[in-house]
Amino acid sequence: MDKRENILEAWIMVEHLSEGDIKLRDKMLKKLEIPxxxxxxxxxxxxxxxxxxxxxxxxxxxxxNTYPFSTVIQLLREKFNLSETYDEVSVGDKFSFALYFDKELKLQGDMTFFTASYYILQNNSIPQEKDFLNFEKENKENMNSIFACPEEEEYNAFFNKAFAKLLNQYSIQTEKSRMKVLKNLETDATNLHSFFVDDLEKAKSIKARNLECYLSGENESRINLNSKANTQDFNPGI
Incomplete structure (x- = not known):
């Protein structure tokens, strides 16, 4: 993989790391307790x-399985020997994955959402985009399989068995899990992958001078606006 594609892959992963935020103090979120x-x-x-x-x-x-995003940041620091910065990134909370069910408690498989942060914590590595997409695809298919009820089976009893299987297979910590009622799944389900990811994927196959200059940092007319005195590219004229 060349430097250009490495830059785009890193950018894509930064976009993915911005996904999966959850506000645990949201009053509409209820703790998932085992009955x-x-x-x-x-x-x-x-x-x-x-x-x-x-x-x-x-x-x-x-x-x-919610967790502080600082857990991911610390893992990445240790893995790549990165020092802590003063202008730290957002360190709220993330969820590992989200499942959506309709009023009949039928899984809405197309809406199942896995976060890249969860992948990193599980595998102790940063995935390429194709690896993350395969990871999500395989887990979505597994979820669909878990909640695929045979026609001859009574759904309530089947759902309870399927849910218990989910809790066990994914090592779910219910005290770190939440549920939220949605009035409209189509409009209230906001967990989507960043739309910038598609644009960045397209950029891999686009050859344009402006894009090449932007990615390589080669721009003679660029003005250095770095005003932080403790950084390497500090411009004292700002």
Whole structure:
């Protein structure tokens, strides 16, 4: 892989690292607690009923295994021997993955969302875009398989078994997981991959002088506006 593609791959991963934010103090988020009777279907169904969910397009989203983003930052610092900076990046909380269910608690597989931060924590490495997409694709297919109910089986009982399998297979920590009722899955589901990623992927195959100059940093008319005295490129004239 050449330097140009390395730059674009790194940029793509930066975009992915901005995804998966969750505000744990959001009052609309409820902790996911394991019911004593392990009746997960009733737990989620009652949560939706308690929110007077009347819209047929409504449902519920579950955010699993949240963690401070600082955990990822620290891992990357240690892996690449990076020193801590004063202008630190946003260090809120992230979720590992999110599952969406409609009013009937049927998994909306197309909306299943895995974060790149979760991949990094799981594999202790930064993936290339194709590796991350394969990781997400395989896990989405696995989720669809877990919640694919046979026609002859009663759904409530099947859902409880499937949910228990999910908790075990993905080592879910329920105290670090949240649920949220959505009035409209189509409009309220905001966990999408950055639209910049598609543009950056296209840039890999585009040959244009402006793009080449931008990526290589070669621009004689560029003005250095760095006003930070403790950095290498500090411009005292600013």
């Amino acid at each position: 004593k009777d392990r009746d997960y279907y009733s737990l989620l169904n009652e949560e939706m009923q308690g929110q007077n969910l009347s819209n047929d397009k409504g449902g519920i989203v579950l955010y699993f």
